[in-house]
Amino acid sequence: MLAAVLQVRENSLQVLLWRRGREPDAGRWSLPGGSLGTSEDVETSIRRQLAEKVDVRKLAHVEQLAVFSAPHRVPGPRVIATAFLGLVPAGLDPEVPDDTDWHQVDALPETAFDHEAIVLRARTRLRSKLSYTNLGFALAPPAFTISALRELYSAALGYRVSATNLQRVLSRRGLLEPTGETLPPGPSGGRPAALFGFAEHGMQVTDPFAVLRPPNADRIPL
Amino acid sequence: MLAAVLQVRENSLQVLLWRRGREPDAGRWSLPGGSLGTSEDVETSIRRQLAEKVDVRKLAHVEQLAVFSAPHRVPGPRVIATAFLGLVPAGLDPEVPDDTDWHQVDALPETAFDHEAIVLRARTRLRSKLSYTNLGFALAPPAFTISALRELYSAALGYRVSATNLQRVLSRRGLLEPTGETLPPGPSGGRPAALFGFAEHGMQVTDPFAVLRPPNADRIPL
DNA sequence: CCTAGTTTTCGCCTTCCGGTTGAAAACTGA
């Protein structure tokens, strides 16, 4: 029962880690989590665990990632971890305990147990889903400029995307809607940027956009 | 620790189920599985469990599906199930025990516990991945005609796909290679069909084919 | 007020991919 909570902060993809106080692996950084209660399911449980580290109302998305179960992934008695991916929209800065901090996924500190592998798996999942679903809404604040969104996607994906294209693709899918407001330009000038938000109906993950669609846009039964 | 093992048989997507002999839910059909041993990980374990029902060498693909953990998903003490998706290529007919049989996913019998939901989740996963990855190889026999492949995809997806298009899409991705052989036509005549196979390097699941690609086909670092 | 510089926005063009159609190819059976 662990979660890799990811957020884009300062233009890089970061993960929430806490520093272990006791052995084993004292001083190393590990993912927040805890054990499953007897009367809760894993989704409920991970949100309860996360509440100790971060304001769960700021989590825009939580999903199961994978079960990690190598027999000696932690010393001592066997522990099975159900790992989750959590996403916090950029711009928020939830309070975290003293032993807890954000770290760049690209420059992880010494991590405990197999937690580095879990973080990397989470990053892979995020990158895939950013491409073929509308998951981007969980990384973005309520209102943003296209440039800001482009920085978000670039940081999460690890390569620069085109702002023009990003806007077009998301718009065509009906996910982006203008708020009507604009942001005043910075000290170096420039045209004021329009603000956008993700459409309400886009606020949960939808099916991927399928290749090999049914013919004639209808699902012809067999 | 459960698996939904899917195969396309007789032009429909089917799942391997066994009939429970004892209470609770005696007489109902349930997914193969068992409990995790102390010195194995979940992947190893599910393959061991499945070996009791089906020749595991015939499984072309096994992947984690999700953890099912509702507190009362089974009567009595709490049981957490890590569910897997398994795929058997069409054409094979592995021996199964007497209490075990294939059932159409579209016409499931009375199932035990929450197993119907697990099967449906497995079908959803398969359908998604067929569209945006190369997972098709795990449903297809070593050699097949385009028509046969089209029937496979149609059965799995639940709607008819175009043979022309299927061939082009898979070819363009470099997944399909001709064997050079042809199959003699049936009793009603027709041009002999060429046989194809999935390319070797396509025999494991690759990344999805991403929208929002990096510019210039290179991954330009940040 | 005008001009140079900056940033965003938008239209246009090109390429590529998937969907569709129809004709050609290669067989069977009469």
Add this chain to the structure above:
DNA sequence: TCAGTTTTCAACCGGAAGGCGAAAACTAGG
């Protein structure tokens, strides 16, 4: 040889994505 069947393939179309550059809307400095 001809009609019927099935597979294969070329060609076309529309739509989606990538790329480019001009226009828009600002700041700062003369």
